[in-house]
Amino acid sequence: MTSTATRALVTPEAPSRRLRGTRRAHEGSRAEAVTAWTFLAPFLVLFALFTGIPAVFALSASLTDMTARDIRDPFGVNFTGFEAFFKIIGNPGFQSAFLNTVMFVVLCVPLSMGLGFALALMLNSAIRRLRTFFRAAAYVPVITNIVAAAVIWQYAFSITGPVNNSLGALGLPQPNWLGDPGWAITTVVMMGVWRTAGTCMILFLAGLQAVPEEIYEAASTDGAGRWRTLWSITLPLLRPTTLLVTVLQTVSFLNIFEEPYLLTKGGPLGSTKSIALWVYEQFGFGNISASMAGSVLLLLLVGIVAIVQFRMLRPKH
Amino acid sequence: MKTLSPTRQALAYAALAVITVFMLLPFVWVLFGSFKTQSEFLHSPGAWFPESFQIQNYVQLFAERGFGNYMLNSIIVSAVAVVGNVIFSAMAGYALAKLRFRGRGFVFPLVIVSMIVPYVALFVPQFIVVVQMGLVNTLTAIVMPVLVLPLSVFIMRQFAHSVPFELMEAARLDGSGEVRLFFRIFLPLTGPGLATVAILSFLSSWNNFLWPLVVAQSQATYTAPVGLSVASQASNTVSFGLLLAGAMVVLLPILILFLFLQKYFIQGVAATGLK
Numbered sequence: 001m002t003s004t005a006t007r008a009l010v011t012p013e014a015p016s017r018r019l020r021g022t023r024r025a026h027e028g029s030r031a032e033a034v035t036a037w038t039f040l041a042p043f044l045v046l047f048a049l050f051t052g053i054p055a056v057f058a059l060s061a062s063l064t065d066m067t068a069r070d071i072r073d074p075f076g077v078n079f080t081g082f083e084a085f086f087k088i089i090g091n092p093g094f095q096s097a098f099l100n101t102v103m104f105v106v107l108c109v110p111l112s113m114g115l116g117f118a119l120a121l122m123l124n125s126a127i128r129r130l131r132t133f134f135r136a137a138a139y140v141p142v143i144t145n146i147v148a149a150a151v152i153w154q155y156a157f158s159i160t161g162p163v164n165n166s167l168g169a170l171g172l173p174q175p176n177w178l179g180d181p182g183w184a185i186t187t188v189v190m191m192g193v194w195r196t197a198g199t200c201m202i203l204f205l206a207g208l209q210a211v212p213e214e215i216y217e218a219a220s221t222d223g224a225g226r227w228r229t230l231w232s233i234t235l236p237l238l239r240p241t242t243l244l245v246t247v248l249q250t251v252s253f254l255n256i257f258e259e260p261y262l263l264t265k266g267g268p269l270g271s272t273k274s275i276a277l278w279v280y281e282q283f284g285f286g287n288i289s290a291s292m293a294g295s296v297l298l299l300l301l302v303g304i305v306a307i308v309q310f311r312m313l314r315p316k317h
Numbered sequence: 318m319k320t321l322s323p324t325r326q327a328l329a330y331a332a333l334a335v336i337t338v339f340m341l342l343p344f345v346w347v348l349f350g351s352f353k354t355q356s357e358f359l360h361s362p363g364a365w366f367p368e369s370f371q372i373q374n375y376v377q378l379f380a381e382r383g384f385g386n387y388m389l390n391s392i393i394v395s396a397v398a399v400v401g402n403v404i405f406s407a408m409a410g411y412a413l414a415k416l417r418f419r420g421r422g423f424v425f426p427l428v429i430v431s432m433i434v435p436y437v438a439l440f441v442p443q444f445i446v447v448v449q450m451g452l453v454n455t456l457t458a459i460v461m462p463v464l465v466l467p468l469s470v471f472i473m474r475q476f477a478h479s480v481p482f483e484l485m486e487a488a489r490l491d492g493s494g495e496v497r498l499f500f501r502i503f504l505p506l507t508g509p510g511l512a513t514v515a516i517l518s519f520l521s522s523w524n525n526f527l528w529p530l531v532v533a534q535s536q537a538t539y540t541a542p543v544g545l546s547v548a549s550q551a552s553n554t555v556s557f558g559l560l561l562a563g564a565m566v567v568l569l570p571i572l573i574l575f576l577f578l579q580k581y582f583i584q585g586v587a588a589t590g591l592k
Contacts, residue, residue: 032495036417043408043470053442055442057446122329130330133337134337143571151560152350152564197340255435255437275437291441298435
């Protein structure tokens, strides 16, 4: 079921089309409609309260001069048009957060996908034993609580911590992992890759398992070597999976918040501050309109990137 | 597919072993670090292993730092979230996949949209909603937004497709009401889906951090991750030993669950392509 479901997300139309076909025999009764809306009510109410209204609110608040003082009376604010957007686009703090976010995406997405793909490939076709064990080991970081993970990393990568202790014992340099801007970025990236490679692996595994065995046999009969098969057969067939993983990973790293917030507080010198972290800080400072404008820009960025990636990686026909 | 030569197989095992070691290192650090004493952190902060296994960090965590209360809050929030998600997403998934009504085509896109919207865009207005409802600093406010996750609805809708319409039609002809259909036909056939939803909603509410951090404003409502993060912000006064013990306690429930129910965790991810 895994592969069909993965495909269903790429082409959400598929299941409902099948559904319509089978449903033709039965036209919905009134009782059915009443039941349906009753059953959907809890989801719809909570959606309205915690996604619908907040989304509309975020858009509206970004067009005002709202501050923390207006939280209890959100309608007593002034409409200021796109002023908040112009202000934050000109703000050096936001600009650097934007560049940092782009850097996290550019580093973390290929690294986590590469590692996840390599793992999936080895698990799928190179080994026969211990598959479940290796898969579990690569996946555990994904379900690890982020606050706990950050505490562990802060301890392990502190100047005198276990990592530097071992590096020193090996005669290697002992960097200031969390205190030096360049190394802090490296540490956040490592944590991001550690936490998401497992997800990529699982999705690639699902994709690989959907490739029919006969295709490999045919390629092998035709004398195609292992790398040739990978390049000309496996990768093109995995295109939908690759698209899905690329979009999911890019969106998740565009929204990166917890890793830098917990590990470095966005520092040192703002070197690891992401857009999401900037938005959070502005909320903390009480600049609600700036915070909301920042999150609307982030939303736009996520939407644009996702659409571009879908177009670029769509199957060529 | 033809098998690899023994040399290549050995290389693959070696590569997997190296990656596995790196993936699991943080768990080694936390396990052994949590047994190091305060003085060990001062005189040999880089030691991987404790001189002897002292449980004082764990004792202090619960006896002096109120971690028992944070854990209890986490357990309450997660339990309510699991029950809410299982019930509400089964209902919504059933309605979306198996019932015919006007407006169905309008509801499912809402599910997809709410899975995609970046959370940072929502937490501030969500906080304002909660302020207006007078629920700031309550466990109710912490659990409400995760009571029926769009991901759960998505999963249950997927699983609902596997219930044959013929079975439902037959029951309808026998005079079964709609609610009875749900309990007698639908629920028994979607057990694995319900299990996946239960696991994933437990995982996401246990690990939920930003929202409880914003809403919980006193120690009485801290969940375990919030309590741990607040303690680690004050790391000048709190020793690493204590924090690592806290991390261990926060990690354990999920790790134990994963050990026994790995299949459902992985199924859930593969089924949806989302964390």
